[in-house]
Amino acid sequence: MEKIKTVIIGMGRMGKTRYEAMKRHGGFEITAICDTAAHNMDGYKEKKYERWQECIDETEPKAVIVCTYNAAIPEIVCYALEKGIAVFSEKPPGRNLEDALKMKEAYERAEDPVLKFGFNHRYHNSVMEARALIDSKILGEVICARGVYGKAGSPNFETEWRNDTSISGGGIMLDQGIHMLDLMYYFLGEFTEIQSSVDQLVWKDMPTEDSAFSILRTGDGKVASLHSSAIQWRHKFSLDLICTKGFISLNGLLTSTKSYGEERISYYRKDLEQKTGGLGKPMEHTMCFNEDQSWDYEMEEFYEAVRGKKAVVQGKIEDAVNLMKMLDNIYSV
Ligand SMILES: NC(=O)c1ccc[n+]([C@@H]2O[C@H](COP(=O)([O-])OP(=O)(O)OC[C@H]3O[C@@H](n4cnc5c(N)ncnc54)[C@H](O)[C@@H]3O)[C@@H](O)[C@H]2O)c1
Structure with a gap:
């Protein structure tokens, strides 16, 4: 198996998750890791750096994995692309649309660039089954969606970097809601009309929102409602996809904490003649x-892209820019 010389920048929760996925894959040779907080690299045998530029310049990797805070993402991504290095970056693609556009420009300037963003929810088994059902057309066309993605904040929620606008760019909608927005975009298309209520309902002194409701409409009239919440005291993931001839319901999501419940997908065919059950049932x-295999599927796609065998399909820069455009719109209420 060809080994791709790789470095990871940012060894917090996601850096470690990506590290494990690359080890399981076997096609990546992790030559160095980097984190501004040295203690986050304790216990790793790879060469350690505290400055990302030094890490990239000295090790000259073929691929870089960016798992830092949102604010650092654009500079590292652009630098690596300019050096001809393949990049896998965590979501969100920077703090705002301007950051995403900067990366798009660097991508367009680069020769044969590989750039993939970690919108890993597309690789959850329930989501892949939903995609297959929709593509099969047995339920007709998907015409509207309802999604709730909520978590219970955290003990020090107000002081987390995630809620420091200069570092994160936004609150729960940008941090977690972006995954639900990405899924709705994946299934329904780009939303061009957006109405939102973005609020601090519990953490009133925080600079970012703890709740965001959005009503979204595509250019061809598909409609979605999304609630992204940090005040969902019992964690919840729920996505309903309503189709012309049926209905798909995704509930629960397998994560490391297992706090979103069992991951399941149910579907139902429209049956007004009641051949399969009672009316409405x-x-x-x-x-x-x-089992959550999303991290593994995602790394496999990146590996094949770096080897030049396949193009990046999920988490493309075009999608990243579209998502940040929609988020800018959500925040501009
Ligand atoms: N794909 C997903 O499902 C998913 C899930 C959680 C987080 N994320 C994203 O992953 C990124 C990291 O989140 P996390 O939960 O791992 O946070 P974290 O706080 O656990 O880790 C971030 C790490 O980056 C380091 N860091 C920050 N700036 C740096 C820099 N300039 N150079 C080197 N290291 C730097 C920090 O010291 C920290 O160790 C964020 O962008 C977040 O939105 C993605």
């Missing part, structure tokens, strides 16, 4: 999953 088809 058609036959249910359900699949449950007990």
